[in-house]
Amino acid sequence: MATITAAMVKDLREKTGAGMMDCKQALTETNGDIDAAVDWLRKKGLSKAAKKSGRVAAEGLIAAVTDGTKGVLVEVNSETDFVARNEQFQGLVKMIGQVALKAGADVEKIKAAKVGEYNVDRAIADAIATIGENMTLRRAAELSVSDGVVGSYVHGAVIDGLGKMGVIVALESTGKKDELAALARQIAMHVAASNPQALDAAGLDPVVVNREKDVMADKYRQQGKPDAMIAKIVESGLKTYYKE
Numbered sequence: 495m496a497t498i499t500a501a502m503v504k505d506l507r508e509k510t511g512a513g514m515m516d517c518k519q520a521l522t523e524t525n526g527d528i529d530a531a532v533d534w535l536r537k538k539g540l541s542k543a544a545k546k547s548g549r550v551a552a553e554g555l556i557a558a559v560t561d562g563t564k565g566v567l568v569e570v571n572s573e574t575d576f577v578a579r580n581e582q583f584q585g586l587v588k589m590i591g592q593v594a595l596k597a598g599a600d601v602e603k604i605k606a607a608k609v610g611e612y613n614v615d616r617a618i619a620d621a622i623a624t625i626g627e628n629m630t631l632r633r634a635a636e637l638s639v640s641d642g643v644v645g646s647y648v649h650g651a652v653i654d655g656l657g658k659m660g661v662i663v664a665l666e667s668t669g670k671k672d673e674l675a676a677l678a679r680q681i682a683m684h685v686a687a688s689n690p691q692a693l694d695a696a697g698l699d700p701v702v703v704n705r706e707k708d709v710m711a712d713k714y715r716q717q718g719k720p721d722a723m724i725a726k727i728v729e730s731g732l733k734t735y736y737k738e
Contacts, residue, residue, distance in 0.1 A: 496526030510535045511582070511624040536620070553578055554629070556660035557591030558646035562671075565644030565662040566594040568604070568634045570618075573627040583629070584656055586621050590614055590631060591655065599636040637664035643671055645678025649686045661685045695736040706735055 498521045506517040506528060512535045524530035554571035555578050570587045577583050590604065593614055597607045605615040612620075614631070622629050637644050642665045648657035661682040665674050692698045710731045714724045 558660040559591040599634040647682035
């Protein structure tokens with residue numbers, strides 16, 4: 495039977511982030527083998543993560559990562575806003591953003607991407623076990639240009655590049671990169687403030703437009719307006735809606 499020292503427990507805690515008593519038990523169960531103890535804790539941790547997977551993760555952070563002509567956004571959810579202020583969670587989200595910059599915006603590809611010995615999905619599961627809350631990589635988006643820049647803005651940033659709302663803007667241009675970057679950031683800030691539904695009127699979802707038309711038409715129909723007048727009022731109202 496190997497002697498379990500305080501130094502061994504400390505080493506295992508630093509490797510895994512698990513509690514002191516759990517580390518001591520893991521070392522006892524594995525006869526002092528650090529690697530085996532890590533696996534023992536991971537199995538236990540993954541079991542904890544599985545139990546938490548049914549809980550709703552509705553808070554979290556957005557990471558915006560750009561590199562010249564390419565940029566990505568990733569959204570990682572947690573159960574509470576408190577976790578969003580956790581440095582380990584912030585590091586996890588930032589790491590996922592960096593991975594997405596190379597892997598692209600496909601969530602499953604991001605999860606499968608390697609980070610050292612393990613993949614992102616494993617890193618999320620380990621964070622769930624250590625922090626004690628369910629977390630999910632909800633979605634990702636990317637933009638790129640052949641020449642120009644991709645700029646970003648994060649609203650309510652907790653640290654650089656991480657916050658509650660993120661926007662990336664791609665500008666295709668042969669202009670000066672520093673000036674383009676400044677403009678892209680300004681546009682991104684405007685997008686964050688105004689929350690537009692599309693780049694232009696043609697890009698709006700037809701279902702949304704038809705719903706807006708029906709609402710306006712019903713409003714004036716109830717006021718007793720004739721159908722011919724309603725059609726003109728709705729047409730004018732849609733122009734205002736498109737501007738907004």
